[in-house]
Amino acid sequence: MANPVILSLDDDPAVSRAVARDIRRRYGDRFRVVRAGSGPEALAALREIKLRGEQVAVLLADYRMPEMTGIEFLEEAMDLFPAARRVLLTAYADTGAAIDAINLVDLDHYLLKPWHPPEEKLYPVVDALLEAWSSSPESTATELRVVGHRWSAPSFAVRDFLARNLVPYRWLLADDPEAGRLLAAAGASADDLPLVVAADGTTLVAPSEAELAGLVGMTVAPAADFYDLVVVGGGPAGLGAAVYGASEGLRTVLVERLATGGQAGQSSRIENYLGFPDGVSGAQLTDRARRQALKFGAELLSTREVVGLSEAGSARLVHFGDGGTIAAHAVVLATGVSYRMLDAPGLTEFTGRGVFYGSAATEAPSCVGEDVYIVGGANSAGQAAVHFSRYAARVHLLIRGADLTASMSRYLIDQLDGIDQVTVHPHTEVVAAAGDEHLQRLTLRDTRTGERREVDASWLFVFIGAEPRTGWLDGVLVRDERGFVTTGPDLVAGGQRPPGWSLPRDPYHLESSMPGVFAAGDVRTASVKRVASAVGEGAMAVSLVHRYLENQ
Template sequence: MAKPAILTVDDDPAVSRSVARDLRRQYGEEYRIVRADSGQEALDTLKELKLRGEQVAVLLADYRMPGMNGLQFLEAAMDLFPRARRVLLTAYADTDAAIQAINIVDLDHYLLKPWHPPEEKLYPVIDAMLEAWKTAPDRPIPDVKIVGHRWSAPSFRVRDFLARNMVSYRWFTTDDAEGQRLLAAAGVTGTDVPLVITPEGKTLVAPSEAELAVHVGLTTTPAADFYDLVVVGGGPAGLGAAVYGASEGLRTVLLEERATGGQAGQSSRIENYLGFPDGVSGAQLTDRARRQAIKFGAELLTACRVTKLAVQGSARVLHFEDGTTVAAHSVILATGVSYRRLGAPGLADFHGRGVYYGSASTEAPSCTDQDVYIVGGANSAGQAAMFFSRYARRVHLIIRAPGLETSMSQYLIEQISAVPNIEVHPCTEVTAAHGDEHLERIELRPVDGGPSRTVDASWLFIFIGAEPRTDWLDGVVERDDRGFVLTGPDLLTGESRPQGWQLARDPYHLECSVPGVFAAGDVRADSVKRVASAVGEGAMAVSLVHRYLVEGQ
């Protein structure tokens, strides 16, 4: 963390150097002394400090400066650092102006020039200013800062991307005083949001996820052109494959389009995973697995959208959205599944503005003492209901089935029944959504076709169905009619092997219709949709990769 700053501004270079010298001699060990030669230069410096999240303790400004005098500078500086103590340097003839400044800019003190000896006339004043500032200093904000509209879908996407990638940030709305100061410091209007400010003070206006990833320190490009193993997807299966692949000596790179963890990474608590009797959050499990993979030497890339798989001799080539490629001897497909969109009228209009797919845990504090509606009856929906029940006034779990028993683990059913502010609505569906700036109401209807009712709702979280992310494999890898990847025995029809299969052997158990390409986890047809099975398949796929590299080509 940088030292707090004491900034002095005077258009007379000799005076400016003199006051900076005296300040540095007395306060240089604890504070950074910053000098400017004009009001505008000083204001620009303050803007940079603001964007970097640094603190300013005291401002000393000469009254008589051309272009922007000391009063004008201090008044503008208040918008950026309202708690910084303000001192005006004046000549004897300007004392009336200094007295007026007490009312105009809430001046803390004025000093007559010259201030020598500083031990008598300067330091006691600055000591008092620093002591007052320390009682209520500006809070340092070294994290990424985001400024946006409360009900802005792009702002939500930025916050969700950073949260899921374990990048700490601070969120300010355009209505917050601090948010307005940051917009002013960056020279951005309230319409040009979200504004993202990195810890180094770099400003990004409505950045793409790829641009954002680069500027917050995430790795987005591979270090090499060729690997032993490329893992596509960073959920439990992909992370498991990366850990086992790298630990067994394979040059391994994992490609993730958005954030490692997949759907499991969004889970508030997983309680039936082996080795965690007290449960573990998806974020914690993901973070541990990610660190473990990196420890063994795997590369983990974020914001890498793969658009094509091609076979070039013994190489398997993956094409990225930006036109670049990476190749490997083998590939493990672990792209998981995404939540199916609910097609009720109006829902698409409020995506990111009250309607969310997945838990969107970043929104939980905003749900305090409000009603939350959750659609879905599987474990992910149940875990979300338990999580939001800690914040919401009431959680409404909307399911089409008569009960939870057919789709949810028994331990979750028991937990839900014991929480008084969770209410299950069986045989019910959401049929419409309404609102202006954000979601305000939803329509609920019995699945048997009875009359619908409208309820006030600002928060709707949807956990229904599962759709594989495999369109980019079209024409290369065989899939079933729902898009899930076929592997091993499922590729065999009687005595026939997959079309184009040229090896003398049958496909290995997790191998796809392209030799050297494997599938693990939820993306694989007929897989068990559980975290433990996904991790196991990722490890098993690596063992088959070894076998392929040694004897199967």
């Protein structure tokens, strides 16, 4: 297969040659460098590359060009190679336009000209973009294939699991000729779907998450029975705890029920996280954190549900749903929160068949030219609205309040105001859903007047509230009335230590009512629901674990 392409576009011949020279010097042994002098010329080159079945890794385009601006080119190029990383070359005076383009064309980076020396100002940027591209599902011709029905909740569950764990796959509908051949080879029928076929020919019919994890090489069994630290939950707080725990010499294992990243991992772009001025997708941030934890020696267990926690002398036992246990000196609970289910007639039966909780980024390309409805007024809903606006004809953001200011960051509100395809519907709620094999209609209600109206809708994405998954801690740890884990000073309000507390000291700041068990991130009472604070609490929890162990 031909080397992937890095394409540079600039109407100034001298600049064009310089870009191609610098790129070729560093990457010419692994990538084919193509340069163009105008937008139409570059698009023609991309179409030819597409016809040959080749891949494009990075697109670099100058902002100011007379025939077609760099932003206009990148916007059209997205339709041909949506996974290619996009860079805008710009002068200092045009940085405002470059920042706006981050949202318009999902820009990955902008580079100020000139960038000499390239070793400091060009290559680190391109290195990071190529690394991100190489980990995307579209970057390799994978042999993992998934056959399923378009409107099937089990088929969606398989695709969503693979996508959230950054496992590349190829999706085939049941009526595809290749799908028919795969079904015949597996001795299966269309009634048995979804079907997963690996590169070596191994097939799984309607697989469980654990079976999928084993097929793609994810770790599902612990390497030991005892650890210094068990981290429960693989969101930002859990990954932060795993990175800091392992890097500071603690034998650490992270246990995740579904996929690392949590709700943040599903975000299309996080723009207010420190150190990422151009924004970063939740998947990219999660992948970097996961690899960082592994580099320091942490174990990451997938598809293992924790259902119990108990004491055994100085050890803390974590119980799995399959009856297994692991023990540790200390535990960090970082299970985060789950989106609340929308309670309206008809919605439950269409979950995974038009109704989705969270961003469900795998569905975005299927929404081209259609209307998308999003319920929620916080940052996650706003980020989803920005993301889906690149595909959908219109995005309808349904909120119960009068406006977004009470729950959404200002930068996101400003972005939504600038996107013509997004309409915010205040004082609106979903009260019913209907359809045949999938969602086809929604009934909306005005919360002020009670007036109802029915709309055609095949796509509904729900981002309402948050509920901690802590039912398994009932009777084990002190929790507040909503189920969040109470920690530190909140446990000694009124001067009384929590029932059963056996130590002569008060609980540490993030420590729960069981000594040696800490809570970090969204699962903790009164936590700040932001990625940065969750990562910080994960790191802080490890510091408190060290203090706990030193005083044992």
